[in-house]
Amino acid sequence: ADSSIAAVETFAILRGLDWLETLPEIDASRGFGMAGLSYGGFYTLMAAAADTRIQAAYSICFFNDLYRYSWPDFCWQGAARRFLAAEIAALVAPRALYIEVGARDSVFGIDTALSEWERLPPFFAAQHAMDRLRLNVVDSDHRMDEADTGIAFVARHLE
Numbered sequence: 116a117d118s119s120i121a122a123v124e125t126f127a128i129l130r131g132l133d134w135l136e137t138l139p140e141i142d143a144s145r146g147f148g149m150a151g152l153s154y155g156g157f158y159t160l161m162a163a164a165a166d167t168r169i170q171a172a173y174s175i176c177f178f179n180d181l182y183r184y185s186w187p188d189f190c191w192q193g194a195a196r197r198f199l200a201a202e203i204a205a206l207v208a209p210r211a212l213y214i215e216v217g218a219r220d221s222v223f224g225i226d227t228a229l230s231e232w233e234r235l236p237p238f239f240a241a242q243h244a245m246d247r248l249r250l251n252v253v254d255s256d257h258r259m260d261e262a263d264t265g266i267a268f269v270a271r272h273l274e
Contacts, residue, residue, distance in 0.1 A: 125161045132168055146170030148269040152259055153177060153222065164206035171211035171272035173265045176257050178204070178214045180227035200231045205238035211247040211272035212239075213265045217255040225252070247272065 136143040148171045151159035156177030163172035181199045204212055214235075216228040232250050239248040249268060253260040 171269040179223040201234040209242035209244035213268040
């Protein structure tokens with residue numbers, strides 16, 4: 116298909132939003148929130164970067180250095196010449212983005228998350244959206260924080 120797994124999966128997620136908009140119990144005028152863990156965190160970043168209907172995103176245990184973790188299912192040929200995690204996340208601005216990483220993550224090293232994070236705030240600052248960007252480093256492994264802070268962040272930005 117001359118594409119990537121990331122492109123196909125992101126396309127599928129966006130078509131899922133199209134379907135959700137047709138449901139009478141969904142008020143799509145408020146926008147959508149999205150959360151995902153690990154690969155779900157990657158697809159949360161990708162979908163939120165690609166579609167402004169996602170007003171608040173919660174990416175859990177994915178934000179990292181794509182040079183170190185250049186796995187073929189989320190890095191496609193030439194991807195790093197264009198977008199690393201910080202640039203993908205920058206495309207979410209000025210909408211809300213909550214990034215959560217584990218200090219003891221055994222899959223993605225915390226050092227790579229922190230180095231990518233250092234590059235992200237200027238993009239949100241340029242959009243006057245620093246109040247819509249958060250990093251939460253939790254004392255855990257590769258899992259979601261048991262506190263509801265990230266969910267509350269998303270809910271607050273959908274009100």
